[in-house]
Amino acid sequence: LDWGYTDDNGPSTWAEKYPLAAGARQSPVDIDTSKATSDNSLVDREIDWSYPSNCSYRIVNTGYGWRVDTYGDDTALSGGPLSEVYKLEQFHCHWGATNDEGSEHTVDGKSYAAELHLVHWNSEKYSSFKEAASQPDGLAVLGVFMEIGNADNAELEKIISLIPKIIHKGQDSQASFDLDFGSLLPESKHYWTYLGSLTTPPCNECVIWTVFKEPITISERQLEVFRSLKSVGEEDAIEPEEGKLVKNYRPPLPLGNRVLRECGP
Ligand SMILES: C[C@@H](NC(=O)c1ccc(Cl)c(S(N)(=O)=O)c1)c1ccccc1O
Numbered sequence: 604l605d606w607g608y609t610d611d612n613g614p615s616t617w618a619e620k621y622p623l624a625a626g627a628r629q630s631p632v633d634i635d636t637s638k639a640t641s642d643n644s645l646v647d648r649e650i651d652w653s654y655p656s657n658c659s660y661r662i663v664n665t666g667y668g669w670r671v672d673t674y675g676d677d678t679a680l681s682g683g684p685l686s687e688v689y690k691l692e693q694f695h696c697h698w699g700a701t702n703d704e705g706s707e708h709t710v711d712g713k714s715y716a717a718e719l720h721l722v723h724w725n726s727e728k729y730s731s732f733k734e735a736a737s738q739p740d741g742l743a744v745l746g747v748f749m750e751i752g753n754a755d756n757a758e759l760e761k762i763i764s765l766i767p768k769i770i771h772k773g774q775d776s777q778a779s780f781d782l783d784f785g786s787l788l789p790e791s792k793h794y795w796t797y798l799g800s801l802t803t804p805p806c807n808e809c810v811i812w813t814v815f816k817e818p819i820t821i822s823e824r825q826l827e828v829f830r831s832l833k834s835v836g837e838e839d840a841i842e843p844e845e846g847k848l849v850k851n852y853r854p855p856l857p858l859g860n861r862v863l864r865e866c867g868p
């Protein structure tokens with residue numbers, strides 16, 4: 604892998620091959636709640652999403668984690684910090700080796716056990732995800748913190764049940780049952796928003812970030828299934844314990860002189 608999350612190819616090395624990673628508008632960031640400013644325009648235009656509950660989808664092991672590719676036809680995200688309507692392209696997750704780390708954004712220095720990212724692109728202004736990913740307002744990502752709870756997350760369970768089929772990099776599975784993406788979001792619509800980047804190479808500075816304040820819960824067992832994924836292909840003959848994707852999060856970068864806005868207490 605030319606980049607990854609180990610000591611020799613991890614976040615501190617990315618700028619060597621991906622110069623954008625050293626930019627001034629990088630993600631994730633530590634959310635310093637004392638720096639967040641309320642903005643009435645955010646309150647007036649409530650963030651709104653519509654995901655049909657009968658979406659078919661494909662889950663793939665990209666070597667960096669699992670990713671669910673949606674066929675975003677009748678999906679829509681608008682309002683809040685967004686001036687146009689964005690379509691859902693894919694969603695994926697970041698996690699750590701232990702439960703006290705794993706999220707990418709942190710809140711006053713606190714990490715959550717994992718973080719879900721729903722990646723949307725500005726289909727009103729641009730003609731493809733790829734084109735949008737080269738524009739400053741091209742992508743809109745919803746970030747959802749995940750904390751350990753006793754209950755399994757029922758919607759995530761449908762994804763988790765497919766992971767044993769995609770243990771190795773490059774494997775994918777077409778899901779047969781429906782997934783209600785909306786149920787992966789917290790009840791409260793309160794969030795922080797700022798301008799940032801992809802948190803993975805090539806780290807394009809093209810993302811309007813919206814990070815929900817309220818976490819959803821995931822069980823320890825479910826998180827362990829994530830950590831059973833491998834970053835290498837089936838043909839890479841290595842020891843059974845090697846190549847496990849026990850962590851795939853980028854630590855926070857400086858907010859710098861960017862504005863951090865919030866909607867809701
Ligand atoms: C390849 C790698 N990155 C993406 O897929 C990706 C694409 C666009 C965006 Cl905007 C983001 S992000 N993290 O800024 O929301 C991540 C990846 C990471 C983790 C799990 C699976 C996986 O495939």
Ligand SMILES: [Zn+2]
Binds near residue numbers: 695697720802
């Ligand atoms: Zn992500």
